[in-house]
Amino acid sequence: MVKHDLKILFVEDDDLMRNTISNVLKKNAETVILASNGKEGLELFKQEKPDIVITDIMMPVMNGLEMIHEIRRLGSNVKIIVVSAYSEKENFLKSIALGINNFLIKPISYKNLLNILEELANIIQLEKNVETEKQKKLQAQEQLKIAHAELENRVVERTQELAVANQQLIEFQETLQDKIAKSVTEIRLKDHIMMLQSRQAVMGEMIGHIAHQWRQPLNTIGLLTQSLLFSYRNSNLSDEMLEDRVNKIMVVLEHMSETIDDFRNFFNPNREKINFSVESVVQKTLSFVESSFQKHKIELELDIEDDCQINGYENEYSQVLMNLLINAKDALVDKIENNRKIWIRVSRRMGKSCVEIGDNAGGISAKIKDKLFDPYFTTKKDENGTGLGLYICKTIIETKMNGYIDFSNDKNGAVFTIII
Template sequence: MEKHKLRILFVEDDDLMRETISNILSKSADEVFLAENGLKGLELYKEHKPEIVITDIMMPEMNGLEMIRKIRQEGIPVKIAVVSAYSEKENFLRSITLGVNNFLIKPISYRDLLKVIDDFANVIFMEKKIEDERNQRFQAQEELKKAHVELESRVIERTHELAVANQQLREFQETLQDKIEKSVAEIRMKDHIMMLQSRQAVMGEMIGHIGHQWRQPLNTIGLLTQSMLFSFRNNNLTDEVFDERVSKIMEILDHMSVTIDDFRDFFNPNREKTTFEADRIIRKTISFVENSFQKHKITLRYEKEDDCIIEGFENEYSQVLMNLLINAKDALVHNRQDNRKIAIRLSSQLGQSCLEVEDNAGGIPEEIRENIFQPYFTTKKDHKGTGLGLYICRTIVEKNMSGKIEIRNTNTGVIFTIRI
């Protein structure tokens, strides 16, 4: 029979019997504690807490039943068997109420005793297994709970981290947005300032144009006024003559103010895109410069092959042409003594308007070709150029009107082409 790892308390007042049974028990148990009465038995029980108690009932000092009652008070489900003579039946009944687990009838047979111990051992083993499993399950549940709590706290932590990261991202985006807006505003401002600077550069040309436009009408007004004075002095200034002269002067003044309006329009940048006839703007722009060109003995030729309608800003378009014409004039005056020529051509190509401005001033040297569109690049000495003209031309054509500005040298000069 398999030896159980058990500790047994055996309580018996008969010395011989205690001795004999103890020998049998030690074969099944790891340890056997012996007591000769209930009091001693209780003491040993409290000291060693054995798994099994086998006790006689009738003993001095404290009987077996009293001892069992006290042991039960400890609250441990220790296995207890009582040993009693068959004649003491009432002891068995009383022991049932004390929760005794088994009985042995005197005289105790070796087999019965081992069977009781074996049964107890099995029950203890099963109980232990169940307890172990329960403990394991409990532990697993605890671990699960712990893991759950940990997971939850990690989720909370991670959510918090994400929220912080999100907030930072949002702030970053906002500052980025701010920076972009600021830079865009700065660039716009810079472009605007450059545009103004460039307009000032062509102002000289415009003022020359006004001067010229006004010289003739001012002359006429002078003559009309003098002739009125003459008639008045000679007493033949009739009402009709007076009215006629005054309305003539008013007509001339109206005409003069058109020149001023043109000038003012040119310096008022268009806010809204409109559709306009390229031909009309080209002619008006030519009229601004032709007087000064004549003075420099420059022949200006304009050919219109097709009608072109452009969507964009007409004043800016005019400004581009003006810049190109002034550049050509400057180059001609600088490089040529005679036969100074500028040709302007307007045509329609692949659904786009194509404006060409060609001169015979010798062209643009290869080494500065890349630079001429850079802001503030100029080859003109003594502050005669700001270097903004072509930069503004490109901004207007390519940024504001989604077109293209190109240059190519010819044998005698250069051709600027503007496609919009």
């Protein structure tokens, strides 16, 4: 037989009976504690906390019923087996009222005793199992609670972290916006300065033009003034003659002043987009450079295939043409001696205006073609080149007027094309 993992308290006043039964019990249970009356039994019960109490009823000092009563009063529902004589029926009934689990009638049948023990052992084991399960469940619930609390803490922490990160992001965005705004202002300022610098290059050409334009009228004024002096000295200066000469001089001066107005107009950037004819701007721009080109023995060839009206900034467009013409002139003067030629073609391509400006200076080498439109890129020595001309051309045509500018080489030289 297997020994049960049980602690049994056996309370019996009869020494012989106690020893005999205890021997049987010891074979079947791990621990057996013995007491010889109810009082002793109650003490041992409190100390040892047995799984089963087997007790006689009639005992000195404290009887079994009183002991059971006390045990139950302690709140314990330990398994209790009552042992008594058949004649003590009354006591059995009382003990049942106290909530006992089984009883044995003296003389005790070992078989009965062992059966009851077996049965109780099973019940106790089951109860223990239930208890462990209950404990486990409680433990799991406790862990779940802890995990839940931890999770909540983490959520709170993460939320705070996120709030901080978000704040940083907002601040970062604000600084970024500030920085961008500052950069944009700087770029605008830089562009503006570049525009002014590039205009200066064109201005040299314009002054040359004015000087040339003025040479003839200045000469005329000189002659008219001298003729006045001559007539006066010879005393044949009539009123009519004086008036005629002064009128002539005034016409010439008027003409000279127009040249200056043209010049001033050219240097006033347009504030608003207007419709203008490409051909007329080309003609006007050519008139500004003609004189200087004649001086350098450059032949100008203008071919108007088709004129177009475009919407944009007229003066800026003219400035682009001027830059391209000056670049062509510079290349020609630098590279070839005779037969210098610049051609301009005005046409329409797929409904858009097209102006091509070509020369016979030999073209642009592949080595520098990627840098051509970069600001400050120049191959010209010293103060001859600012490297801003083509950069400004690109800004005006592509950024301000939504057009397109590029170049290619033909067999004679570079060809710049503007499409708007």
